[in-house]
Amino acid sequence: MPELPEVEVTRLSFADRVAGARIKAVSVGKPLRWPLGCPPRQLVGQRVLAVRRRGKYLLIDLSDGLMLIHLGMSGSVSFGDDFPALGKHDHFEMVTSLGTLRLNDPRRFGAVVYARGESDPVAHKLLGRLGVEPLSEAFDPAAFHQALKLRKTAIKQVLLGGEAVVGVGNIYASEALFLAGIRPTTKASRISKPRAALLHRAIQLVLTQAIAKGGSTLRDFSNAHGEVGHFQLEAMVYDRTGLPCRVCATPIKSLRQGQRSTFYCVSCQKP
C-alpha cells in the first residue's frame, strides 16, 4: 500500500506526539522482511528524538541509533494510548512514556530494523542506493532528464525503480504519467527534455496533492490515528480500467509491466 505520500502522512500523524518519549518496552511478533537487528531490550530506556522519512522509510531517531520502518505492501503504523490486545497481524510494538506504537502488517513485507547510525552498514544497505527525494530542492528537472536518458526501459518501470527518484510507487507512477501526458511504455531514454520537465512537475504535484488528501486508501491504509486517505477518490487513471477518462472520456486501458498493473489513457498519453 504505502508509497511516499502514505509514509509521509503516517509520519505527520505521530511524529510530534512521540518526540521526547522514553521507550518502556519493545516486543516483536512473527518475522518481518528483515530482522530487528538487536535484542528488543536494547531499545528500552532510550529516548525518541524525532521521526524523519527517506523515500518510503520512516526513520525514528533514538538517543543511541535509529529505527528504520518500512511498511511494505500492507503495513500501517498506529500510535495511541488505549490499545486492545495484540492482533494477529501486529508484529511490532513499542510502548513509550507518551504512547504505544504498533506496526500491523498482514503480508509481512514490511520491516523494523535497528541501526547504530545512518552510516551503519545495515542502514546503508537499505538507504544507500536510494535516489533523490522528489519533494526536495535536489530534485531538478535537468538532472532528472539526464537520469532518464541512461535508462532503456519503460518510463513506468524507471519510476518504480527508485534510482532516478524515490517514493513513487504503482499508483502515483500511473497518475504522474497521466498528468504529464506520457505513455507508460515509452522508453525512458527517449523522453525529451521538455517532457521530462513535465513529468518532473507532475510527480511533485501528484505526491503533494496525495499528502494533502491523507494518502490513498485502496484496502487498508490508515494513518497513525486510524484515519483513511481520500486521494484515490480522484485518481485520474489508477484502477479505472474501462471507465471514461476524466479528461477526454476515452476508456482507460490497463496492462502489466513487471508484474504490476499500469493504467493509462491512449488519447491523453502519447508514446
Added chain:
DNA sequence: CACGGATCCTGATGGC
C-alpha cells in the same frame, strides 16, 4: 550490467 521474472506472505474477490 541492465533487464525481466520469480519470490517473500496473507487476504479479498470472482468464476466455476
Added chain:
DNA sequence: TGCCATCAGGATCCGT
C-alpha cells in the same frame, strides 16, 4: 465453513 486462480500500495535476488 467449496475450490481454485488471480490480484494487491514493495523491493530484493537471481538468471541471462
